[in-house]
Amino acid sequence: MKQKLTWFFAATSSIGLAILALAIAGCSTAALSKGGNADESGKPAVAVAKPARTGGAELWGRNCGHCHNIRSPASYSDAQWEVVMLHMRVRANLTADEHKEILAFLKSAH
């Protein structure tokens, strides 16, 4: 039973990883073609410019509120929010667009 379960999880994770690798490869190519990789230009690694599907306020409430109560935008200064949002982008796996939209909202809301 244990072996079957192990094989099941191993197979599932392998397929998942393969799909993910393909997705990353595809998306990375797309990002490069749009100038999303800023290594050469030295510009900040911010989101590829795309029209936001939802506003920063909604993304803020949805992503942050998923784990904890949302803090007031006035809790931190713009500079502090930049640090906090970089931390949360890594911790909570925010997309680049989400990071950009939420940060823009927080800066504009206080």
Place this chain on the structure above:
Amino acid sequence: MNPIIALIVACAIASATSVGLAQDQTNTDKFVSKEDYLKLKEDHDKLKQELDALKSQIQEVLKKTASPESEAVKAQMQDLQKKELARQAETDQALDDLEKQVKTAKQMAKDSFPGSTKMLIGGYGSATFTATSSGYGPAQPLPPDDRNGHNFFTATLNPFLLWKLSDRLLFEGELELELEGSETSTALEMAQMSYLVNDYITVGAGKFLNPMDYFVERQHMAWVNKLPDKPLAVYDGLLAESLLGLQVRGAIPAGPTKFGYAFYIANAPSLNVDTNDLGLGTFEFDNFDNLGNHVAVGGRIGFYPLPELEIGYGFQFAGVGPSGTDVNANFHSVDLSYVRELAWMKGAINLHAQWVWSLVDRPSASSLPGLQFPNDRDGGYVQLAYRPTKIEIPFLSNLEPVLRYDVVDQRKTPVGFDEHRWTVGLDYWLSPSTVAKLAYEWDRQNGSGENGRAFMLQFAVGF
């Protein structure tokens, strides 16, 4: 002759006479003498000349007086208007400049506060009072030596430091200080450097929270966790809390939703093979000396089928036996979280669930004869909370009742029992990151275990 008749006749004669005289006069006016005519013509010409002269004088006067003055007035008015507009524009510009200067000064003042530029010091802390009945003693995964009922206080402080070295580079460090009884323990919770390679990939190195364990990464902080204690199995239980190694993580948009991922290579846990220890078959996760010389590989993939719902699967594979043995362990975790504000419920529901497995190979009898038992454990928790955020009575909208069921099954291992707990709690939110928690817990341990209850009161704050 009658006098009346005489009078009438006299009037008639007088009338006739006057008519005749009038006719004579009329006839005389029809004819003007040449002299009169010439005189009249001369008068007429004279009057005409005088009128023309008067007209020309009026025109000259009008030209001389009225026109230049009105032009001058017009010009003066226009000039004044222009000056007024220019003055208004200057005033507006000055106000705008002043507003910008005030805003800049305000921001500079804010930015001059310690730790508010590229570096941020934050953290969280808690103070907890616990009263237990006899028999209470959660197994995480080992039961405590003492199961006597007692009352005690604990206090924790987890300061963390975030340092944004550039737009791509971040350092995160966190300490954990805990006072329990008369002893204070200190530990390095995490110390990690992260680099954003591009929009989809971030690379990290150092000591980091276990990415495969949803509760550890997202929920264990005292001001985030809605109950005073943590669920069995998922925290200091069947999975590592933190790892030392490398990780690659990020998020990939997928239409209206997204995937989150994290994969890592890190230190492997060390299997306890001491046959005289109740912990036989359990793990020392903080195996930073890398006993056994193994490496763990793992990760987690999270997916949002709905904006409010995240489901995730985490895994880790590692060799865990002492050097020279071939014992592998597989760890798996599935998690679900659903957080949504519902108008008809006048509030928000918060559902979190996670189940984990720890599956260890049975070694050959010749290499590890003491480990010839099914060394598999599993457990998890389900937690539901509701906060009436839409009720416009502050006291009620700050309350949040919580219900949790958690379990760990180790009946087939030397520990010898499975443990089930029900916990009810009531939180009062003093601010978004400050909470007072009250909880009561029923702990039921089957097999060789005991039963117990606990009352907990905790204050927690995130800063």
